[in-house]
Amino acid sequence: MREKKPEKLKQEVRKEVKETYEQIKKMEIQGATDVALEAVKSLKKEKEEEELEKATNLLKQSRPTEPMMRNGLKYIKSRYREGEKIKKAVKEFQEIVNNAVEEIKEKGATYLPENAKVITHCHSSLVEKILIEARGRGKLEKVIVTETRPRYQGRITAEELSDKGIPVTVCVDSARIELIDEADISLVGADVITSDSYLLNKIGTHELALTSHNIKGKNFLVATQLLKIAPMTLKGKRQEIEERDPKEVWDHPPKGVTVRNPAFDATPPRYINSMITEHGVIHPFNAIDNARKRYPWIFNQI
Numbered sequence: 001m002r003e004k005k006p007e008k009l010k011q012e013v014r015k016e017v018k019e020t021y022e023q024i025k026k027m028e029i030q031g032a033t034d035v036a037l038e039a040v041k042s043l044k045k046e047k048e049e050e051e052l053e054k055a056t057n058l059l060k061q062s063r064p065t066e067p068m069m070r071n072g073l074k075y076i077k078s079r080y081r082e083g084e085k086i087k088k089a090v091k092e093f094q095e096i097v098n099n100a101v102e103e104i105k106e107k108g109a110t111y112l113p114e115n116a117k118v119i120t121h122c123h124s125s126l127v128e129k130i131l132i133e134a135r136g137r138g139k140l141e142k143v144i145v146t147e148t149r150p151r152y153q154g155r156i157t158a159e160e161l162s163d164k165g166i167p168v169t170v171c172v173d174s175a176r177i178e179l180i181d182e183a184d185i186s187l188v189g190a191d192v193i194t195s196d197s198y199l200l201n202k203i204g205t206h207e208l209a210l211t212s213h214n215i216k217g218k219n220f221l222v223a224t225q226l227l228k229i230a231p232m233t234l235k236g237k238r239q240e241i242e243e244r245d246p247k248e249v250w251d252h253p254p255k256g257v258t259v260r261n262p263a264f265d266a267t268p269p270r271y272i273n274s275m276i277t278e279h280g281v282i283h284p285f286n287a288i289d290n291a292r293k294r295y296p297w298i299f300n301q302i
Helices: 015-025 032-041 049-060 067-081 086-111 125-136 153-163 173-182 205-215 231-235 284-294
Strands: 116-120 140-146 168-171 185-188 199-202 219-223 264-267 274-277 280-282
Touching (some): 015 032, 032 086, 049 067, 086 280, 116 173, 125 140, 125 153, 125 185, 125 219, 185 205, 205 219
16 A cells, blocks of 8 residues: 555544554654554554554654664564454564563673663663663662753653662763763663664764763663664665754744754764673674574565
């Protein structure tokens, strides 16, 4: 079916799908894992292939830099075509994600050094779970969090870690080059892993990786599900980097001032020491091969 514009599709899909689309687009639902789970969950009532196609086409257009969501929608469609009920396929995908999260939490907490002091950027539910688990084991001393402007997702991280009794220091994004000296390692999440092992994550991640790896000599670690592989990059298609509303940065700039608001940046694999994944702690260059072993269906009909 030819892809329709969102405004047209919103008139043709169920209320649950339309509401989820709007919540993802407005970042009321955020974080790659939550976006994928909520998008898939909204499909539970679909029964016909045409309805499913319209729903998945709309959801895919909610945010462009979300391959985990696209992979989740692909899983539901493929299982449906194999004769599986959509509701059951949704449950299967939820279990796949939840199992991966638990494995990464365990591997990440084990991998962190004793008495770790960690600097992180933005809000990653995976990073958060690793840090809480490490704190419970007595391995985590403190966390430094950047505010992550313009939407301040770092404050979410700070609040949730602080609620668990973890000492947290918050700094403006540009101060991290100073405060990174107080950390042992940098640990961030991921939105996308490309075929050439680049990490796409919240804008500012590339700078943190460069500072950590090249300037400060700190290990730069990434916690990510291999479900965040963008398979279309294997055929040379570029992963779009979302550029959001400039008003998030400046509501009413002076006349003649242009405001840009890219949501993500790309970190080269040479700055990444390790990826903590459900398949183990790996080098970024091994991400694609490990994803093929764990989730071969991602690479069907690229």
